[in-house]
Amino acid sequence: MSGRGIPDRTLLWGTAATQLIGWGTLYTPFPLTVAPIEAELGWSRVLLNAAYTCGLLAAGLGAIPAGQWLDRHGPRAMMPLGAFGASGLLVAMSLVQHPLAYFALWILIGAAQAMCLWGTAMAVVVAEAREPTRTITAITFLTGFTATIFLPLTDWLIGTFGWRGALQVLAAMQFVAAAMTWAMLREARAPARAAAMTAGPSxxxxxxxxxxxxxxxxxxxxxxxxxxxxxxxxxxxxxxxxxxxxxxxxxxxxxxxxxxxxxxxxxxxxxxxxxxxxxxxxxxxxxxxxxxxxxxxxxxxxxxxxxxxxxxxxxxxxxxxxxxxxxxxxxxxxxxxxxxxxxxxxxxxxxxxxxxxxxxxxxxxxxxxxxxxxxxxxxxxxxxxxxxxxxxxxxxxxx
The missing domain is CATH 1.20.1250.20 (MFS general substrate transporter like domains)
Structure with missing residues (x-):
């Protein structure tokens, strides 16, 4: 890697905030949205959970190409793209009317998660931090409160605005997290491509x-x-x-x-x-x-x-x-x-x-x-x- 890099303090607080919001908007709310979607659209709970499972599979399958891109090109483009894309997908999810669209949106959200959530973020910390273990420990300490914050918040949003309005508010929060991701990664070191392609085992x-x-x-x-x-x-x-x-x-x-x-x-x-x-x-x-x-x-x-x-x-x-x-x-x-x-x-x-x-x-x-x-x-x-x-x-x- 080359360049000055992200200071550990910026990396810690920036990653903790963006991951807390990212997991809080893209993962935590799902169980709370099942019942209101089922009630409004008449879709079965099996269908709703199957679509969510497809999203998890997409996130898992996307992890390797996302990691390879990160090693070759760095995080400056991929992570903000995934984070901004996730915000747009939440807006699209709030407008969904057809089961096929619901499945497609969850698959795309899974791909966005692979680009910007935990695995990729931790790889960036490992590459950038002067003390990666201490930084990761502090990040996990802070993100441990994700469910504590977002479960009651999402429940309140659904009760106040309905599930569609709640997803739109969460999309706005994810947009803020995406902007924070972009700002933080401007200082990320660029990968030394020649060395990365030749050094170490495949x-x-x-x-x-x-x-x-x-x-x-x-x-x-x-x-x-x-x-x-x-x-x-x-x-x-x-x-x-x-x-x-x-x-x-x-x-x-x-x-x-x-x-x-x-x-x-x-x-x-x-x-x-x-x-x-x-x-x-x-x-x-x-x-x-x-x-x-x-x-x-x-x-x-x-x-x-x-x-x-x-x-x-x-x-x-x-x-x-x-x-x-x-x-x-x-x-x-x-x-x-x-x-x-x-x-x-x-x-x-x-x-x-x-x-x-x-x-x-x-x-x-x-x-x-x-x-x-x-x-x-x-x-x-x-x-x-x-x-x-x-x-x-x-x-x-x-x-």
């Missing part, structure tokens, strides 16, 4: 390295657990007979505990490595799932699950970017990060459906936590492989 060679395979499997397992429990935790706790107030309290505790873990990591700073943080986080995952499986009527074990899973989830969000850069290196990280996102796409998208099938076949959630224990053990083992794998020396290095 993407295909990187994909075959044990470290990449270990990280990919780990993050895919984590994605399966996270999205699966995101969809099924509340009904699972209800099935166990917990009072509704306790169910909601246990589910709501995840966010604050997650943010607290990130805050502690930020304070520790350089005293820890991402390999060490990843070992801790992936070690907590099976402990959390085992507590969930073994203690269906035990409040202490349920609290162990809530705390351990929240800490693991909060730390793995950081390891997903900063840890991958530490283990795999920062050269060509845009494409590598995109490939990691693409691998996690299918488990992230289909975990809720897969666990629903288990629930239906078993007549309850009994087997689900034990399945998640196995998935969590796979995540821990895979990360250990990645963290201990020996990376090939770069071209020209002394041997």
């Amino acid at each position: 993407l295909w060679a990187r994909l075959r390295q044990p470290a990449f395979a270990g990280l990919a499997l780990c993050f895919a397992a984590h994605a399966f657990i996270g999205t699966g429990l995101g969809a099924h935790l509340i009904p699972l706790l209800r099935e166990r007979g917990w009072p509704e107030s306790m169910v909601l309290l246990l589910a709501a505790a995840h966010g604050p505990a997650q943010v607290a873990a990130r805050g502690v990591l930020f304070v520790l700073g350089r005293r820890v490595t991402m390999r060490g943080v990843g070992r801790l986080a992936t070690g907590l995952l099976p402990i959390a799932m085992l507590a969930l499986a073994a203690g269906p009527s035990s409040l202490p074990l349920t609290l162990v699950f809530v705390g351990s899973f929240a800490v693991a989830d909060g730390l793995l969000t950081i390891v997903r970017s900063a840890g991958a850069a530490e283990i795999l290196g920062r050269e060509g990280f845009g494409a590598i990060n995109g490939a990691l996102s693409a691998v996690a796409m299918l488990p992230r998208t289909f975990a809720p459906f897969a666990l629903a099938l288990v629930w239906e076949g078993a007549g309850g959630y009994g087997p689900v936590p034990w399945i998640l224990v196995g998935v969590a053990l796979m995540a821990a083992g895979s990360f250990l492989v990645a963290a201990t794998a020996r990376q090939p020396a770069p071209p020209g290095a002394a041997t």
